[in-house]
Amino acid sequence: MKADGPDRGGQADGRAEALVASYERAGYRRTAPAILQPAEPFLDLSGEDIRKRMFLTATPGGDEMCLRPDLTIPVSCDYLASADRGSPANFCYLGTVFRHRTAGPSEFLQAGIESFGRADEAAADAEMLALGLDATMHYGLAAPAIQTGDVALFNALVDDLELAPAWKRRLVKDFNRKGNLAQDLQRLVLGGTNGRPEYQGVLAALAGSDPKGAHALVTDLLSIAGITAVGGRSVAEIADRFLEQAALGASAKLPRDVRALIERFLAIEGDPDGAATQLRALAAEAGPALAAAIARFESRTGFIEARGIDLSRVRFSSAFGRGFDYYTGFVFELTDPAREGDPLVAGGRYDGLLTRLGSAEPIPAIGLSIWIERLAVYGGAA
Structure with a gap:
């Protein structure tokens, strides 16, 4: 895995460099993937919002390339091409990403962390949330709003349902696209x-x-x-x-009671302990896959609390997703409760991504991204 010099993109300030240096001290190795990347992984694996805002180009030989719109996939590809492949490894970065935006520049600075191969997944999830909170604290926002979700819970619920495989894949894929998911449920009921x-x-x-x-x-x-x-x-x-x-x-209709079960699941929200109670009640009507996913959810909650994070500040929603096709488990966003707008820090678990990028064996993975330009308005550490 290469560990080039800092990729500053002409926008980094002392606080951003200090933040990433703190991640290096915590055991995350600094890396700087190439700015020009093969487009195919992003087109295949990112969410629709990313795909439609990419800057595409082509080589003289016809290979489609892009300016990196995100750093998770490039860091993952570099990891798979390195001697670290298959072994636990932690990386951090600070670099420019490129996405077309109607408001604001289309190139902007992003910091982040990617962690591969850790077997203690619940503890790793909690650590990622804690490091995200460290980032907002570093920039002077001590108490951001904490929104969490768990894609694995919805996937488990769908796995328990008696549906055609194509419909199961469709529902899972559309989970992050709320309008599409509602249409799916309507079409299943009407046949x-x-x-x-x-x-x-x-x-x-x-x-x-x-x-x-x-x-x-x-x-x-x-x-x-x-x-x-x-x-x-x-x-x-x-x-x-x-x-x-x-x-x-060709699939059969979805019974209305099954649709009602899905909609009841998607309505669950609250603090993690309260949500777990609601999930347990619903699991009695679902099946073993959901029960197992709830056990993992509760284990993560214990590790989050052990990190000193007040659970009453953590808002969980079973319908919350992040719009990226590769997320498979815990997801979160940190925002300013006094302002409306996009997240300041966001991340989640993407255990299936490395396999889809070519790994012969599944590799656990989790990461977070930090929008430096959004945090720069706060007056934190210099």
Whole structure:
């Protein structure tokens, strides 16, 4: 894993450097991934909000590249390409990221932490939240609002439901897109068709067919039509999406009581202890996957309290997500309770990302990002 010199992007101040230096003293190695990155991982794995704001370019050979819109994926890729791969390793960074924004500059400074390979996941989650709170304290905001969620709880609930696999994947994918999730639930109850009307005959013909043969057929048809990529997605990815629509269209209706169970789950919120009580009551109607996820949730709560964090300040919502497709567990955001706006610090667990980036074995991972420009308005340590 390379550990280049500081990537300041022309915007760092003494407080930002001091913050990252404190992470280095805590055992997080400084790293500086390349600014120009392969676009494919971001297009495949980031949330829709990131994808639509990326700055894309291409090499003379046609490879699609981008200015890094985030640092989690680049740090993860560098880790997998290093001798540290598969072993516990902690990294910190301070560098420029690039996203199109209608208000404010499209290049801005971000600090952060990524931690890979720790087996003590509940303790690592609590440590990440504590380090995020250290960042706001460092900049002079002593008591930010703490919003938390847990993607793993929703995934476990869906796993317990008797639904077609394609619908389970769709619900999990749309969890961070609240409008889409509501539409999914409505379509499941009504049993409506999916996709544009002119495609329904093809979708119906593909439903239930051999997956490999159907994928090959759709890929060939797209290639014959001269389609090579749409919106950064390859022919194979377009075929996957088309076949998913066929599977969704063939699925049975969702019983209204099951939809009601999901909606009751999504309404749970409060401090972690109160939320756990509500979750336990609901788990009796769900299944073993949700019960196991709740046990992990309660273990994390214990470690958070052991870090000296007042649980009455922590607001949990079972419907809270962060809009990134790769999050798989604990997620959080720290904001100024006196101001409306975007988070100052945010992060979460992304255990599945390293596998999707090419790791042969699952690797636990968690991280956080810090928006230096948003914190710079506060008068903290120099």
